Amino acid sequence: MSATMSNANHPLTRDQAxxxxxxxxxSRMVRKLHKDExxxxxxxxxxxxxxxxxxxxxxxxxxxxxxxxxxxxxxVAIAQPDxxxxxxxxxxxxxxxxxxxxxxxxxxxxxxxxIILDNGAYQITGGQATATRAGTDIVAxxxxxxxxxxxxxxxxxxFEELIDRAIAEDGPWLIGCRIDTAGPKETTERDPAQIRDRxxxxxxxxx
Amino acid sequence: xxxxxTSSRAWHEIVRDTLKAHDVRLVTYxxxxxxxxxxxxxxxxxxxxxxxATREEEAVGIVSGAWMGGMRGIVLMQxxxxxxxxxxxxSLPVPFQIxxxxxxxxxxxxxEFNIGQAMVARTMRPALDSLGMEHHTLTRLDEVEFIVDRxxxxxxxxxQPVCWILSPLLTGGKVFAK
Ligand SMILES: Cc1ncc(C[n+]2csc(CCOP(=O)(O)OP(=O)(O)O)c2C)c(N)n1
Numbered sequence: 001m002s003a004t005m006s007n008a009n010h011p012l013t014r015d016q017a018x019x020x021x022x023x024x025x026x027s028r029m030v031r032k033l034h035k036d037e038x039x040x041x042x043x044x045x046x047x048x049x050x051x052x053x054x055x056x057x058x059x060x061x062x063x064x065x066x067x068x069x070x071x072x073x074x075x076v077a078i079a080q081p082d083x084x085x086x087x088x089x090x091x092x093x094x095x096x097x098x099x100x101x102x103x104x105x106x107x108x109x110x111x112x113x114x115i116i117l118d119n120g121a122y123q124i125t126g127g128q129a130t131a132t133r134a135g136t137d138i139v140a141x142x143x144x145x146x147x148x149x150x151x152x153x154x155x156x157x158x159f160e161e162l163i164d165r166a167i168a169e170d171g172p173w174l175i176g177c178r179i180d181t182a183g184p185k186e187t188t189e190r191d192p193a194q195i196r197d198r199x200x201x202x203x204x205x206x207x
Numbered sequence: 208x209x210x211x212x213t214s215s216r217a218w219h220e221i222v223r224d225t226l227k228a229h230d231v232r233l234v235t236y237x238x239x240x241x242x243x244x245x246x247x248x249x250x251x252x253x254x255x256x257x258x259x260a261t262r263e264e265e266a267v268g269i270v271s272g273a274w275m276g277g278m279r280g281i282v283l284m285q286x287x288x289x290x291x292x293x294x295x296x297x298s299l300p301v302p303f304q305i306x307x308x309x310x311x312x313x314x315x316x317x318x319e320f321n322i323g324q325a326m327v328a329r330t331m332r333p334a335l336d337s338l339g340m341e342h343h344t345l346t347r348l349d350e351v352e353f354i355v356d357r358x359x360x361x362x363x364x365x366x367q368p369v370c371w372i373l374s375p376l377l378t379g380g381k382v383f384a385k
Contacts, residue, residue: 038276040272060275062298062299063298063302064294064295064297064298064299064302065264065268065294065295065298065299067264068264068265068267068268068271068295068299070268071260071264071265071266071267071268071269071272072268072269072271072272072275072299073272074268074269074272075233075268075269075270075271075272075273075274075275075276075278075280076272076273076275076276077272077276078233078256078269078272078273078276078278079233079272079273079274079275079276079277079278080276080277083276097262097264097265099260099261099262099265100260100261100265100268102261103258103259103260103261103265103269106258107258192302192303192304193302193303193304195303196275196303196304196305199275200275200277203275203276203277204277205275205276205277
């Protein structure tokens, strides 16, 4: 366990976290998934880089419904309590559905991990600033909502440590990542019925 | 089920029993007074996993995720809550073909006392129609089981959401409190 993690009473603030790359972080996360963990990619560039990080039938890509990556992930986690479920969401998107963090905390959903990719911008719509750029701290809000295990990733190695813990130990977890404003590597194929069908087969719900 | 047994049950008991018969285990809701007996009946039965969501959109997201994970679910809400949903219906359950079940307690008509409720209620059926969504208004006790049962079957078979509107004709609605 790193020094940054062991001191849970004095966690990192947003300002102290390194600015990293969305594609690199998502790729690092995907490389750690060996148990068919489900991943929900939120609207914005989040799901684009999830798509670019490699097709997995356990990935679900949103095409709208801004803010619903965490609620969709919660629903999957309730239906499949033995599977780890990860919701990937942008800062602009989670700011639209902050109440979902309170719902997740209230449910105390053990198999759920939320990862926030915070570039301080609504990047896909032109890079307009979100509130996080002026200092709103999503990890602090998450802790305030009742998700005790809410942390900023200090740098890439710490991000990997947090992922290791979050896919092995009881959650719910929220991992905040500061990212730059590089564009995504690819564009998600927009075929909703096929995305849903593949995902259900990837989860073993359809044969 | 014999007619006498059906008629001895209240609307909310029929709805609860029909949900159980179709293995609809997940119930998420933003509360409403008319829905209270149904919400209480559901919480009293350990068959169900039931909890509040902070917004109706969030509830639709949760039930959509649960369906994809193999668990059937329903969202309970008031008319004003439905009015927050068209975008999410048009971008999640309808195009992704997810049979989200929805039950709306109808405010805004047959004795409404709040002008805001009356106005927003008028947007509900046009929104459902323009999304091409199946919907039924429940007005008679003797029709509740047939309509709910058949439309759950249809939603699942056609992979499309469905919405039931609980008319004050069935529930008594909400009466002006002086
Ligand atoms: C309800 C709703 N409002 C606005 C939009 C337009 N919109 C699409 S993506 C987006 C920005 C998403 O920002 P963020 O989650 O931070 O992701 P990023 O673009 O930075 O990757 C906006 C405003 C929308 N699709 N839905």
